[in-house]
Amino acid sequence: MLSIIRPVIAALTACCLGMTVAQAETRVTYKSAKSTSSYYQMAVQIAEAMKTGSGGNIIVTVEESQGSVQNVMEAAVRTGNYVFTTPPVLVRLAQGGKAMFKDKANPKFDEIRALFPIPSLTMHFVMRSDSGVSTFADLEGKTVLIGKGSFGAREGAKYLKLFGLEGKVTLADVELNNAVPALKNKQIDGFVTAGSYPAPNVIEAAASTGVTVLSLSDEQIAKTKRTRLVIPAGTYAGIDNEIVTTSLPVVAHTTTSMDDDTAY
Structure with missing residues (x-):
């Protein structure tokens, strides 16, 4: 897994290095997965890379989650810099009010946008x-x-x-x-x-x-x-x-x- 995620972390770090040091501190919430999962460990590494690459201007707080469905549901009520991981298929289901999102449709789901892929x-x-x-x-x-x-x-x-x-x-x-x-x-x-x-x-x-x-x-x-x-x-x-x-x-x-x- 490490060999797969290193390019992702390196790319994030490089992007952050291009930011100005004078930028005010920005806080981001990263909703991941169970604390025992590889995705949670990956999120911690990404948070560290973002802090290092931005010179401390971007602080990412990693939150444990029950899973991707919860992550998508919270996108409807979270404000500010909320980042979460999920298979794209769940976003499409949420936007269509289908399957596990039946009777839970919310126009906020249409405001979700993709950032970057992580290991499958x-x-x-x-x-x-x-x-x-x-x-x-x-x-x-x-x-x-x-x-x-x-x-x-x-x-x-x-x-x-x-x-x-x-x-x-x-x-x-x-x-x-x-x-x-x-x-x-x-x-x-x-x-x-x-x-x-x-x-x-x-x-x-x-x-x-x-x-x-x-x-x-x-x-x-x-x-x-x-x-x-x-x-x-x-x-x-x-x-x-x-x-x-x-x-x-x-x-x-x-x-x-x-x-x-x-x-x-």
């Missing part, structure tokens, strides 16, 4: 290595944590339904932040997480417990209507095979409340 959201179906699960068919009768309220949680539930597993898998009532301890204590057989790879919680689980990350077949990928992505072998401890999964573009957005000089 990558689906991880992580199973304890002693769970006996190596394919999606093996998930039947198992207990899996998918989280609550986030885009990743909805995506995980969608995949289980698409693959004929709805009602055949017990969904654990545990927050995603507690996935690794729950896996270690054998409260769950696995968890679903969606973030850029390598994902911190998957790294921790692989190092401390031993895990298998499920691969999707080409047929399953086609059902999801997402982009095929291959996580290289050796990305996670103990996993020497490539992991075939899906990804979705993610972009940092703001609203027209932010002036152009700060945005760009």
Whole structure:
């Protein structure tokens, strides 16, 4: 992940260096993801780069979030310099009042604008290595944590339904932040997480417990209507095979409340 985000951070720093030192301090709120996610760590790095590159003129405060849906919803009520991350598809759904935004339409959603892309959201179906699960068919009768309220949680539930597993898998009532301890204590057989790879919680689980990350077949990928992505072998401890999964573009957005000089 670091090799992917360094160019983004370098570009942001370079842009900031072009600003005048005399500029008054500007404060920006960056709504990210769970504090245990790769996206949150990335946001912290971006905040540091912005402060350094602007000579302290731009101060970015990173906020934890329950996920992309919450980030988009807050765009309707936040004022000033509000930056948030989400797949662009959620912005389109919000603007159209569809899916999870049904009956929540707001003209403020039309004021959202894109800033810059960040590494894609990558689906991880992580199973304890002693769970006996190596394919999606093996998930039947198992207990899996998918989280609550986030885009990743909805995506995980969608995949289980698409693959004929709805009602055949017990969904654990545990927050995603507690996935690794729950896996270690054998409260769950696995968890679903969606973030850029390598994902911190998957790294921790692989190092401390031993895990298998499920691969999707080409047929399953086609059902999801997402982009095929291959996580290289050796990305996670103990996993020497490539992991075939899906990804979705993610972009940092703001609203027209932010002036152009700060945005760009």
